Amino acid sequence: MSRIIAGAAGGTPLSAVPGSLTRPTTDRVKEALFSRLDAFDVIAGARVLDLYAGSGSLGVESGSRGAQAVELVESDAKASAVCQRNADLLNGVLGRKAVTVHRSKVEPFLDRATPGDTWDLVFLDPPYPLEETALSAVLSKLAAHLAPSAVVVVERSSRSPEPEWPEALTRFAEKKYGETRLWFAEPYVPDAIDRDDISAVEEAETAGP
Known part of the structure; x- marks a missing residue:
């Protein structure tokens, strides 16, 4: 059973x-992912968007670890209902509405976003059959909506190619965990210094999951 790993609701089981219908991120991969995000210091106070949310596990984990606001986007009715149960669980623990669920396909949701809608941390775990x-x-x-x-x-699947990044995004890291590969990207800024200590994080992970 999936669970919230750490934070205010750490150890709490999540509905699946x-x-x-979905391919949930394993607790092993989730723990490794959030260890890396903690090293990047991007969770506390963040505005988080979880696209193709499934059960909402990644977004809810972010909320438990101190994200300011989390939005879960899921189009399937059954999966969206599970997202809502998990969101209600965390909101109850926190005593505020930190997590909001949107039953919507991803592209229409982004099309409806206003210029003022920006996010600090975004998860995309699309179905593997989704074309590149x-x-x-x-x-x-x-x-256009990133801080x-x-x-x-x-x-993505470890057998999938690297995503085709738009010019506005730059991939700065990637990590393989068995059949799963995680790609990390950030907004492209000409002449910007690369995100600090990426190599140190990579080295630290060699002893991890």
Whole structure:
């Protein structure tokens, strides 16, 4: 059973999407991912967007660890209902509405976003069959709504090619965990210094999961 790993609701079990509608991120991968995000110092106070949210596990984990506001976007009715149960669970623990659920397809959701809608941390865990061109289109729409120091995390099969990043995004790291590969990107800024201590984080992870 999936759970919230750390933070205000650490150890709390999460509801799972029934059947094989989604491909949940394993606790092993989630723990490694959030260790890296903690090293980047991008969670506390962040505005988080969890696209193709499934059960909402990644977004809810962020909320438990101190994100200011979390939005879960999921189009499937059953999965969206699970997102809502998990959001209600965390909101109850925190005593405030930190997590909001949107039942919507990803591209229309981004099309409706206003110029003032920006996020500091974004998760994309699309279905593996999603074509690379479709993922690239989503990343292009997303790029206009990122804070300057935002981090974008794309989860794909380890057999999938690297995402086709739009010009507005730059990949700065990637990590493979068995059948899962995580890609990390940030807004492209000409002549910007690379995110600090990436190599140190990579070295530290060699002893991890």
